[in-house]
Amino acid sequence: MATFDKVLNRRNTKSAKWDLVKKLYGSDDVIPMWVADMDFPVPSAVTEALSERVSHQVYGYTLTDSNVDEAILHWVQSRHQWNIKKDWLLYSPGVITTLHIAVQAFTDHGDSLLIQTPVYPPFYDLVNLHDRTLLTNPLELKDGKYEINFEHLETQFKKGVKAFILSNPHNPVGRVWTKEELTRIAELCIQYDVLILSDEIHADLIHRPNTHIPIASLGEEVAHRTVTCMSPTKTFNMAGLRISFAVISDKEKKLLLKKHFKKQGLGILNTMGILALEAAYQHGKPWLEELLDVLETNIYLVKEAFSSRKEITLIEPEGTYLLWLDCRAMGLDQKELKQFMQEEAKVGLNDGVTFGDEGEGFMRINVACPTETLQIGLKRIVDALDKKL
CATH class of the missing domain: 3.90.1150.10 (Aspartate Aminotransferase, domain 1)
Known part of the structure; x- marks a missing residue:
């Protein structure tokens, strides 16, 4: 225990x-x-995996192999009932890193990006630091619970939003968006040709009776316009080990994002982070x-x-x-x-x-x-x- x-x-x-x-x-x-x-x-399994690696005394370049891929696929399927494929995975030092690179890869200067406020402060940097235009869809507090104003969301999308940065579960208001809410978001994004950059780093931290649903799991059409960002670091308290992954079913989007990672020199992962991810997902x-x-x-x-x-x-x-x-x-x-x-x-x-x-x-x-x-x-x-x- x-x-x-x-x-x-x-x-x-x-x-x-x-x-x-x-x-x-x-x-x-x-x-x-x-x-x-x-x-x-x-988890003790993480400590043991890292301790064993430390005792080896050589910390050279480390790769992600099929065992790491399989650990992710099994975890996502068993935890979130989402069947993903190995060739959809793109590794990254962190979720926010992936989102920054995605903004650069899929949007241009001046493009409008939308966030739902109040929201995790680095989301503002994703827009402002890259000279994009910030649009917001403020969440509404009703009877002690935050809700999405979908009428306002559609009004904002009509202005030509290029990408929607989704927080699910939402930080800081704690909402776990329902299937009905996510379906409405997906339908609007499809209708108005909006890319979804979905931060799902808190996906495993769900309180009963709620259920996390990856928005890209709702269907092939929404999946092909979604970059889903996940990580074991929040789940298992490993933020300092710098490891995450993106799930991208659209081959062209994945290749473009991978190219932009390479342009930033972000091709090498943390040895300990890789081992911690594998151990956490296998035994945590x-x-x-x-x-x-x-x-x-x-x-x-x-x-x-x-x-x-x-x-x-x-x-x-x-x-x-x-x-x-x-x-x-x-x-x-x-x-x-x-x-x-x-x-x-x-x-x-x-x-x-x-x-x-x-x-x-x-x-x-x-x-x-x-x-x-x-x-x-x-x-x-x-x-x-x-x-x-």
């Missing part, structure tokens, strides 16, 4: 999450609950099932902590371990809200406005940590709220 209750000391390990605390939040005594990695040890299922139980408990604790309070409301997640907190009832502007969390509550959360203007009054909290750590963080927030009364 995995160990999810042990509090590990991650300080002085070059951890972005823990070793940047003072720089980001002004004090060493702030509990970091922001960046999307977990405070849990990886029991670990993941236990993790999902822990996350269910932690989400419940957050819900309970704020259930009797009017100041903060949890937007209950359907997927991911990143929770979106509605703090608008606190009556603070965003600067004051940030100061409250880091200076009074002593917790380091993600600032809602970094996800877009629609994040005003919101904060994002990472609950992928030992329950003891989460309880301390929640108590700090509640105690700080009590002091303000």
